[in-house]
Amino acid sequence: MSKMSTDLIRHALNGPTMGTRWSALFFAPDGFDPAPVRVALQAAVDAVDDQMSTWKPDSDLMRLNAAPVGAWQKLPQDLARVLALGLAIGRASEGAFDIGQGDAVCAWGFGVSAADPLAIRTAMQATRHLAHEVLELDAGRVRKTAPVTLDLNGIAKGYGVDRLAETLFAHGIRDALVGIDGEMRAMGLRPDGHPWTIAVERPDRNRRAPHSILTLQDAAVATSGNYRHWVTVNSRQLSHTIDPARGAPLLSPPASVTVIAPTCAEADAWATALMVRGAEAGAMLAEKSCLDALFLTRDDAGGTKALPVGRLFSGTLAATAGAVEG
Template identity: 70%
Template structure:
């Protein structure tokens, strides 16, 4: 049967952001002009990058980092949202999610410069202060109470995905799938009434392949893993995820942690926190918090075994916002 002119047309938009690419898929009536939509989406992620980048010395985050300890700095609304959420997840996770690890990230070579042994020793020796950032929400300002360097790489991309979703909804597009570098959010349903299918990637550094497939509606998913960004030290591969207690990469993390939440910023932050906590402590906290989480752990046969928390990742997920197909 030929395609009817009244059938919705699929649009797939994309563009650069945060050193990677954003994407958006949605359907609209024939004749719909996607050019203004793409411009609005690019503007939304550009705003996030301009406020939260650690690669741009003039970003609002870097301005806060450069401020003296104890001096209040004005913080724009988007950055304020992320700082508050990051603070809350940090507290809820017992400090496993820590925005104040910018010195360690840079020292180990995960920033703009190569690893520096002197800076590594300094980062590992530094005493971490969980409450080193004070936020005045009503006054839209923040100040450091200790000498820390803020880094939002564990939450900013997720927030960028949320901004893509919010922008489409504000433009009257009620259903879409948006993402940045594997962090995804589904809004509504596809034109045929089915949910959006999203692959959970197998934690294999040699190739990209799906481990399982999620079916999502009005939910977001983020994965933290040890297989995409790492440094090699004395023949040992170390993940980019930092251990806040040591100021150094995690020594024995799960291969990956995938979290489904209502917003991608939440999923992103919790994926990092649970990666730090590890399978046992992470699963316990996830159960207490009511999170949907999939831990993948390497075994001795170069394969993986999984630990699932929440109804979404159970063997027979119930009907609802999402499901898992193995």
């Protein structure tokens, strides 16, 4: 697709997925029919949801959760890819990102049911098993070596964004911006030859406003924060991000962490891991892992302080990472 063409038509497609909506923005020559692309994009995210949802009792993930310890289970391709990446980031983050927190997520009311005091006590008193320690993957199969309840909410939306990008690529579209609920991936450039512009949201519960602006070319961005999803327990508002060591929500997390990575699944998972570690320890982990991250914390006056890590969040906030592959 020529970036100098003057007859490109803007196409903004969207549809439902994972309790929110997906979006795809791209430009194509006059006469291009976006209908088959829309169908393919919806099918791609539907497949992710069907395989990884904790809200659908018949999803592949829920069947895996119900499977007995020690029994090998066959995996569909997308779920196998996400489990492998989740376990790899779990190891790399030393357990800060853990896909084995499904029991705690449900107990604290972040699943299909409200918070349950008995389930909360059970989750906090249980012997916690990190998923990368008790899950074995082998040629499209998986088995649990100890009881664990998997939850992929910290990576599935990011992977869904990657599937949107891969689907556009398969249809010959090389320049686009795709996203699900604020998790974004940029492909190539805009028609004017400039990178895509993305806003980093201010961590404000009362209104949506940008904190800063970054530009992306062949890169993805994801943000984890404590200001959109929470529960109130004993008059205290608690973030949806679970501390794997405690089986409970984080007590004093950063307001938000934004990560730039080659894929949105990586950015999504690492943003969660850095939230769990907190601003200071998280910044050290980001530097150790060669990540580009932006930590936003609140000061005593109610303002916001920024802690950037990596070259991509310095200066102009311009980012370029690995290209999309078909």
